[in-house]
Amino acid sequence: MAELSVTPTAIDGLLVVQLDVRADNRGWFKENWQRAKMVGLGLPDFAPVQNNVSFNTKAGATRGIHAEPWDKLVSVLHGRIFGAWVDLRPGDGFGRVVTLELGADTAVFVPRGVGNAFQTLTDETVYSYLVNDHWSLAAKDSYTFCNLADETLAIEWPIPLAQAELSEADKNHPPLSAVVPMSPPRR
């Protein structure tokens, strides 16, 4: 059990949220998102309209790098992940990387235009996130993608990508040098 806190990172607007996880005889309980308390600590009042969950069967499942036109609050509900975030917005920060291992006690707020990726470190990993716009196949056209294996980013994936489970789409994203910086819509 730790106190709830919200901490900035090297990427502008990317925030690490330390959650208060309470253990008891049944297991544990956490407030995974609590609008009033978290806004009080500096989380944007981002007004989610969708909650997505991905289940990852094996350690080594790797998803990304996706920068989307909406904000996300991501967290892990079972297992552990290695998360990587890349600033893909125009400006000085373009290409900046933050990595972090996440278990159930940490969430990350990912502002629109920051690329999101993760690799599962455990089997049966549950990854959940809240977003403040509705996804659609058409909205996917406004994503900005970057390759997980990009040599400039040089993300040290705990499980080499050659052994990792990826989608076909994620194998074929462009290198950073070919990425057009994303100017996400203002809210």
Place this chain on the structure above:
Amino acid sequence: MAELSVTPTAIDGLLVVQLDVRADNRGWFKENWQRAKMVGLGLPDFAPVQNNVSFNTKAGATRGIHAEPWDKLVSVLHGRIFGAWVDLRPGDGFGRVVTLELGADTAVFVPRGVGNAFQTLTDETVYSYLVNDHWSLAAKDSYTFCNLADETLAIEWPIPLAQAELSEADKNHPPLSAVVPMSPPRR
């Protein structure tokens, strides 16, 4: 993969949501809550402000029966549960019970004043829910509780309560006959 649908139950306002779970080489993905699509199918536009998660270490963890002064959308992200809901609002429906087994492909919308309870059928069960008001210790005074073992309700728990893991509080709730029907605040 099934189509998203929202179905009424014997308890007024208690809705079963069939989720569209999409499997692939990495595992599966689901929209656990999608405001626009679900409101279009009859889910109230309930405007959540908090997302809670409970982790339940062993099969047999049992929580409830809690009727709260806010609405909830509950779902299971890992494992399976036996869920039980009891109408504790004043009127003809008082004491009516609905039970249902839930895996990752089903969510349940629980309107304020309907008692919520569940028992895990698997080890390491992750239970997640969205609520449209902020919890506080003080708000707990406005819960209405009923005993899981109540003989009138006669809920057939898959794992007998004597072998189940309960909180001290949940062992001591009143029988239905002693419950004052709950008139939850309007929104």
